[in-house]
Amino acid sequence: MKKKRNYKKLTIDDRMIIQAGLANHESLTQIAKRLHxxxxxxxxxxxxxxxxxxxxxxxxxxxICNVCPKRGFCTRPKFYYDFIKANQIAEREKxxxxxxxxxxxxxxxxxxxxxxxxxxxxQSLHHIYISNKELQSLxxxxxIRRLIYRDQLTVRPFNLRxxxxxxxxxxxxxxxxxxxxxxxxxxDMLGRTYQDYINYRFEHKRANIVEFDxxxxxxxxxxxxxTITLVKYNFQFGLLIEKxxxxxxxxxxxxxxxxxxxxxxKKIFAIxxxxxxxxxxxxxxxxxxxxxxxxxxxYTRPYKSSDKPTCERLHEFVRYVLPxxxxxxxxxxxxxxxxxxHINSYSRKSLGDKCPYNLVKRAFGTGFLxxxxxxxxxxxxxxxxxxx
Numbered sequence: 050m051k052k053k054r055n056y057k058k059l060t061i062d063d064r065m066i067i068q069a070g071l072a073n074h075e076s077l078t079q080i081a082k083r084l085h086x087x088x089x090x091x092x093x094x095x096x097x098x099x100x101x102x103x104x105x106x107x108x109x110x111x112x113i114c115n116v117c118p119k120r121g122f123c124t125r126p127k128f129y130y131d132f133i134k135a136n137q138i139a140e141r142e143k144x145x146x147x148x149x150x151x152x153x154x155x156x157x158x159x160x161x162x163x164x165x166x167x168x169x170x171x172q173s174l175h176h177i178y179i180s181n182k183e184l185q186s187l188x189x190x191x192x193i194r195r196l197i198y199r200d201q202l203t204v205r206p207f208n209l210r211x212x213x214x215x216x217x218x219x220x221x222x223x224x225x226x227x228x229x230x231x232x233x234x235x236x237d238m239l240g241r242t243y244q245d246y247i248n249y250r251f252e253h254k255r256a257n258i259v260e261f262d263x264x265x266x267x268x269x270x271x272x273x274x275x276t277i278t279l280v281k282y283n284f285q286f287g288l289l290i291e292k293x294x295x296x297x298x299x300x301x302x303x304x305x306x307x308x309x310x311x312x313x314x315k316k317i318f319a320i321x322x323x324x325x326x327x328x329x330x331x332x333x334x335x336x337x338x339x340x341x342x343x344x345x346x347x348y349t350r351p352y353k354s355s356d357k358p359t360c361e362r363l364h365e366f367v368r369y370v371l372p373x374x375x376x377x378x379x380x381x382x383x384x385x386x387x388x389x390x391h392i393n394s395y396s397r398k399s400l401g402d403k404c405p406y407n408l409v410k411r412a413f414g415t416g417f418l419x420x421x422x423x424x425x426x427x428x429x430x431x432x433x434x435x436x437x
Contacts, residue, residue: 059086059094059139062242062350064132067091069235071115071130083239098135101128132235156187157201164193165203173210237333238348243356246322246347256319257281260360263328264367265292266377273328273377274385275301276367278360279317282412283397284405285363286389286421289382295331302335306343308420315343317413322347322357366392369433384437386422391433394426404428 059067063084070080081088095113105126111117114127152160163184167177178190196202197209206212250258257279264274264287273292278285288305291297306314321344323329333346349356370388371377393406400408406425410418418424 059084059090061132061136062244064094064098064135064139065235065238066242067094068115068130068132069239071113073236073239074116077112094135095130098138099128099130100134102126152188152192152196157196160184160187160193160196161202161204164197168204168208171210241333241347243322243347243350243353246320249345249347250320253320257317258320258322259318260357261321261323261329261332262357262360262364263290263292263326264364264371264377266371266375270377272380274367274371274380275328276360276364278357278363279405279409280359282405282408283359283363283400284393284409285360285366286393286423287367287385289380289385290328293327295328298328299331299334303338305421306338309417311338311343313413313417314338317417318344320345320347322349324349324354324357325351363392366395366433370435371437372435375435375437380437383422386424388437390424391426391431393423394428394431395433396428 063086066084067080070083075083077088077091081091084091099113105128108117108125111119114120114123114129117123120127163181164174164177167180168174172180174190174193178184178193184193193202197204198206250256258281260278260280262276262278264276266273270292273290274287275290275298276285276287288301290301306318309317321332321335323332323346325348329348332348336342336344336346354361367388370391390406393409394404396402396404406418406423410425
């Protein structure tokens with residue numbers, strides 16, 4: 050049976066895997082197999098959307114300068130592949146390829162000879178279009194407006210009547226690289242992308258899923274809250290960490306594993322997912338403990354909070370107690386434990402009017418709850434108001 054080909058266009062995740070594969074010294078064939086694409090697709094992607102200096106010619110040493118051992122002292126024009134720039138070039142090409150008119154140059158010149166004098170007399174586009182049957186036979190009124198906004202006619206958009214009455218889309222600024230991906234080495238993303246997470250979760254349907262995120266206070270704070278969410282139980286607790294520090298995150302989670310024991314950690318933290326924030330740059334290192342793999346880690350897509358929806362939803366309760374703009378530097382770990390004890394004792398309609406504390410207690414026992422210092426609060430005493 051002939052294998053069905055994948056004709057979907059490359060996404061930013063696919064391009065990230067291409068760059069990661071190049072950094073890992075993989076061949077184009079290996080990268081193509083990983084993405085289930087044809088080898089020629091990968092080759093064309095690099096050639097079309099790579100960033101090269103003028104006068105670049107392919108050298109014999111390497112196909113691309115990303116991993117060339119001589120690039121540090123080579124004086125020839127360079128050619129690099131950067132997945133962010135490549136995605137921007139591809140997206141821009143989609144727009145440019147569609148932003149041309151089917152009208153010939155002579156037809157556009159004829160339209161210009163009618164529209165420009167009319168606009169100069171203070172006439173609206175609609176009046177000009179209705180008054181000239183020649184225009185009606187060539188195109189619609191909307192096409193004339195598009196030609197003006199593309200600068201294909203002599204008249205300019207600001208010359209039109211009621212120009213300011215219409216909304217005009219502003220061009221989005223290109224996001225700098227450090228806001229798109231915080232992972233220092235893209236090779237660490239291989240096998241840990243969001244699509245890998247979907248595939249792995251499908252193969253391990255009964256495995257427990259844990260979402261990680263951070264909550265910050267003010268820009269000048271030195272502390273932040275690492276939130277850990279057990280998705281199945283809507284249970285969330287937090288650890289105090291140094292703001293933006295990858296080592297602080299790893300240290301806090303490893304200390305947690307030591308408290309609850311490796312066997313329980315393997316059961317509770319089977320599948321872990323976090324975003325691309327600076328504090329999670331070393332998150333993948335948590336997979337192994339004493340050189341033995343105990344959990345599986347993944348990263349969400351850039352700017353996709355919907356990839357870990359439970360975590361983001363439960364942050365609403367955190368903001369009840371710690372509103373945005375509230376400094377976290379004065380908080381202690383005991384304060385956090387008290388706050389999350391109240392949050393996890395709060396009855397949820399989505400859980401059948403049960404609270405997350407009782408569900409986790411039944412699933413993992415009181416030993417786990419004591420280890421993370423979360424206690425049961427009487428339902429009548431639950432308080433979700435600012436008090437720190």
